[in-house]
Amino acid sequence: xxxxxxxxxxxxxxxxxxxxxxxxxxxxxxxxxxxxxxxxxxxxxxxxxxxxxxxxxxxxxxxxxxx
Amino acid sequence: xxxxxxxxxxxxxxxxxxxxxxxxxxxxxxxxxxxxxxxxxxxxxxxxxxxxxxxxxxxxxxxxxxxxxxxxxxxxxxxxxxxxxxxxxxxxxxxxxxxxxxxxxxxxxxxxxxxxxxxxxxxxxxxxxxxxxxxxxxxxxxxxxxxxxxxxxxx
Numbered sequence: 001x002x003x004x005x006x007x008x009x010x011x012x013x014x015x016x017x018x019x020x021x022x023x024x025x026x027x028x029x030x031x032x033x034x035x036x037x038x039x040x041x042x043x044x045x046x047x048x049x050x051x052x053x054x055x056x057x058x059x060x061x062x063x064x065x066x067x
Numbered sequence: 068x069x070x071x072x073x074x075x076x077x078x079x080x081x082x083x084x085x086x087x088x089x090x091x092x093x094x095x096x097x098x099x100x101x102x103x104x105x106x107x108x109x110x111x112x113x114x115x116x117x118x119x120x121x122x123x124x125x126x127x128x129x130x131x132x133x134x135x136x137x138x139x140x141x142x143x144x145x146x147x148x149x150x151x152x153x154x155x156x157x158x159x160x161x162x163x164x165x166x167x168x169x170x171x172x173x174x175x176x177x178x179x180x181x182x183x184x185x186x187x188x189x190x191x192x193x194x195x196x197x198x199x200x201x202x203x204x205x206x207x208x209x210x211x212x213x214x215x216x217x218x219x220x221x222x
Contacts, residue, residue, distance in 0.1 A: 002070035007081060010071050022075070032087040032167070034078055062071035062078075 018058040079167035080190035096166025099187035099196030112156045113149025135192040163188040174207035
């Protein structure tokens, strides 16, 4: 179960080399995304996560908001 | 694995940097004037008006000690009885906009609603600056001309 994190937590973890993953559709990712984030739309997350993510680094996923 | 539950909206609303096509375009936070005069609820209108005008402004944003926006004084409000307290003279609870809103959207809204100016605030209500209609409209026009080319010098 992912651990909730706030904005300051994101910044701290990114400084420590965390991977940022935006799970929104590609067109939304292209308009705006957090610096350094990669795009993995939710429906592809399970299939691509193993190959695209480094297991040795913390991973932070995010969407548009908490809704 | 961590979940940034408040998401991209929270990040952008805090005025933090982003990447992507929108990041290259001017936004409300970029053009909002950070040097707008501010005042407190309990000040005298006449004093605030004099201070604003000395600084070259016909507007003032009403904030508390944390720069959270409470109200706005535009040219019309500044013309009221100078002995009024700001709390009585101001336009309370003005429409505010987040820093990440595109300048085209801002210009359209401000022209349609005939707003001289609009405060730009963070998600917690703290003032970023005041966006003036003329600055939003000018930037939106320049952006339009860059995208589509100017048309014979017509505005």
